Amino acid sequence: MTIAADHRTDIPAEAAKNSRRRLPATERGTLGISVATFSVLAALWLVATKYHWVSSLFFPSPDEVVRQFVDVATFGYADGSLLDHVLSSLGRLFAALLIGVGLGIPVGLAMGINRWARGVFSVPIDLYWGLPPLAYLPLLIIWLGIGETSKIVLLTLSTFAPICFSAQAGVRSVPPERVNAALSLGANRAQIFTSIILPSALPEILTGLRIAIGAGLSTLVAAELIAARSGIGYMIMSAANFLAIDVVFVGLIVIAVLAFTFAFLMRLLERRLVPWKGKL
Amino acid sequence: MLQIRNASVRFPAADGSTVHALDHVSLDIPPSSIVVALGASGCGKSTLLNSIAGFLPLTEGSITLDGVEIKQPGGDRGVVFQKDTLLPWANVIDNVALGLKYQGVPKSERYESARKLLRLVDLTEFADKPPYELSGGMRQRVGIARALATDPKILLMDEPFGALDSLTRETMQQLLASLWARTEKQIFFITHSIEEALILGTEIVVMSPRPGRIIARYSADFVRQFAETGDIGPIMSDPRFIELREAIRDLIHRPDTRGFGGLQ
Ligand SMILES: Nc1ncnc2c1ncn2[C@@H]1O[C@H](COP(=O)(O)OP(=O)(O)O)[C@@H](O)[C@H]1O
Ligand SMILES: [Mg+2]
Numbered sequence: 182m183t184i185a186a187d188h189r190t191d192i193p194a195e196a197a198k199n200s201r202r203r204l205p206a207t208e209r210g211t212l213g214i215s216v217a218t219f220s221v222l223a224a225l226w227l228v229a230t231k232y233h234w235v236s237s238l239f240f241p242s243p244d245e246v247v248r249q250f251v252d253v254a255t256f257g258y259a260d261g262s263l264l265d266h267v268l269s270s271l272g273r274l275f276a277a278l279l280i281g282v283g284l285g286i287p288v289g290l291a292m293g294i295n296r297w298a299r300g301v302f303s304v305p306i307d308l309y310w311g312l313p314p315l316a317y318l319p320l321l322i323i324w325l326g327i328g329e330t331s332k333i334v335l336l337t338l339s340t341f342a343p344i345c346f347s348a349q350a351g352v353r354s355v356p357p358e359r360v361n362a363a364l365s366l367g368a369n370r371a372q373i374f375t376s377i378i379l380p381s382a383l384p385e386i387l388t389g390l391r392i393a394i395g396a397g398l399s400t401l402v403a404a405e406l407i408a409a410r411s412g413i414g415y416m417i418m419s420a421a422n423f424l425a426i427d428v429v430f431v432g433l434i435v436i437a438v439l440a441f442t443f444a445f446l447m448r449l450l451e452r453r454l455v456p457w458k459g460k461l
Numbered sequence: 462m463l464q465i466r467n468a469s470v471r472f473p474a475a476d477g478s479t480v481h482a483l484d485h486v487s488l489d490i491p492p493s494s495i496v497v498a499l500g501a502s503g504c505g506k507s508t509l510l511n512s513i514a515g516f517l518p519l520t521e522g523s524i525t526l527d528g529v530e531i532k533q534p535g536g537d538r539g540v541v542f543q544k545d546t547l548l549p550w551a552n553v554i555d556n557v558a559l560g561l562k563y564q565g566v567p568k569s570e571r572y573e574s575a576r577k578l579l580r581l582v583d584l585t586e587f588a589d590k591p592p593y594e595l596s597g598g599m600r601q602r603v604g605i606a607r608a609l610a611t612d613p614k615i616l617l618m619d620e621p622f623g624a625l626d627s628l629t630r631e632t633m634q635q636l637l638a639s640l641w642a643r644t645e646k647q648i649f650f651i652t653h654s655i656e657e658a659l660i661l662g663t664e665i666v667v668m669s670p671r672p673g674r675i676i677a678r679y680s681a682d683f684v685r686q687f688a689e690t691g692d693i694g695p696i697m698s699d700p701r702f703i704e705l706r707e708a709i710r711d712l713i714h715r716p717d718t719r720g721f722g723g724l725q
Contacts, residue, residue: 356546358542358544358546359546359548361514361516361534361540361546362540362542362546363559363563364515364516364533364534364535365514365515365534365535365536365538365539365540365608365613366536366539366559366560366563366607366608366611367535367536367560367563367564367611368563369563372563376548376559376562376563377548380548380550455550456591457549457550457591457593460549460591460593
């Protein structure tokens with residue numbers, strides 16, 4: 182007697198279907214196109230500045246930017262080396278993210294699980310989250326001074342909300358059947374939380390972190406443009422005041438590289454922590 | 462022994478009326494039996510199973526397991542649904558061992574038990590795979606192994622093979638029959654297939670909708686033969702099988718058993 186289902190007939194169809202679905206042709210296809218687009222844009226930039234289609238006062242040539250990049254990196258600009266500015270920007274961002282994650286995840290999870298927590302926290306969060314952060318920056322500066330505290334609080338506020346909302350959404354996205362199945366396996370409340378709710382909410386939380394990093398970065402630079410003595414935003418603003426367009430470009434490139442790196446790291450983190458995202 | 466006495470479940474419907482999902486249902490599920498609830502969609506089969514599992518409170522009546530009233534879900538009742546509820550972040554063996562982990566069984570011990578069960582459902586070489594790399598039939602086998610791991614008193618199965626292709630479905634029926642023949646675990650099984658009900662059930666209760674009621678009960682014993690031979694053909698051509706099948710088919714196509722037109 183065989184009790185075994187025959188998995189030779191059982192596997193291939195679905196496995197094959199899945200693997201094909203997981204590698205959509207569009208994802209591979211765009212890489213070449215993107216590289217081509219980038220090259221065309223770069224070439225256009227080079228040609229446009231070489232033949233003076235645009236004034237170099239407003240639009241520096243690539244080689245000028247590269248030269249300026251090396252210059253700023255070695256000799257610094259606006260009371261600090263390039264590295265100093267990057268580090269002080271990153272320091273603010275990471276401090277804020279740390280607090281935002283540390284508060285946002287537990288508050289969001291509590292809001293997802295508990296009606297009272299949801300009721301109490303949703304009002305203040307909804308109220309401030311609708312405001313553009315720069316609108317209340319002056320208020321924070323009056324309350325907390327022009328130093329680091331006001332900027333870190335500002336960034337914390339802008340990173341907290343997306344993380345909190347996503348943790349809450351993560352809890353609410355847990356399939357009830359999954360919780361029921363765990364209860365039928367004898368899980369108690371604490372085990373339901375740690376073994377079912379937390380991991381089920383993780384993909385959403387990581388999505389929230391990605392949004393928070395984006396929101397944090399743009400708030401950071403904007404805040405540095407208007408109220409800072411260091412940081413990439415400050416460097417850009419100082420350069421703009423002296424019409425040092427090439428330094429402005431250097432700053433923009435640094436920010437673009439940072440944003441790209443964060444996106445890349447987040448994708449790595451997702452692949453590492455939630456390889457099962459979207460499956461099953 | 463699981464005893465259902467006068468169980469009713471009513472839901473408020475959207476238009477303000479009341480849905481009698483389950484209406485004064487009484488049913489015993491004795492040890493070593495496979496009780497199959499058969500009926501078209503909407504006749505309250507899942508409602509009944511969810512009440513037994515403790516997911517859904519009864520509006521009226523009671524359900525007791527070995528004399529203890531059921532009030533909430535618990536490890537003494539294993540469940541398997543049509544759509545598996547495996548944890549995608551845990552590999553197959555950890556999924557099977559999940560209930561034992563909840564009980565605080567040390568890792569080496571629970572892996573040992575899980576490996577035995579995986580052998581029983583013939584998935585030994587898939588122990589370290591994540592569930593999403595498995596086919597639907599294999600995932601259901603993991604689900605059954607997981608439900609059996611904590612040795613529940615009763616197994617509750619809601620159309621567990623309903624989403625599988627017919628070939629996989631037959632091997633799963635075979636697997637379940639032989640698992641049952643070995644363990645004699647009591648099983649409450651839901652299906653809308655008359656053949657599946659007859660091939661697996663020691664008792665078959667036919668339900669009808671609005672209100673959800675049991676309208677007929679049959680005994681059958683094809684499952685032992687099926688477990689021994691693993692061959693569905695001779696059973697299907699057994700005159701007693703055909704007679705029962707036709708009787709049930711007649712019953713559910715009779716005009717006075719409302720809402721049964723969709724069942725074959
Ligand atoms: N949560 C609910 N709210 C309202 N009506 C429900 C709910 N669950 C089930 N019903 C209704 O109860 C009846 C029985 O449903 P169900 O037990 O799922 O049937 P079956 O499993 O036999 O298909 C159906 O008419 C269904 O619409
Ligand atoms: Mg159902």
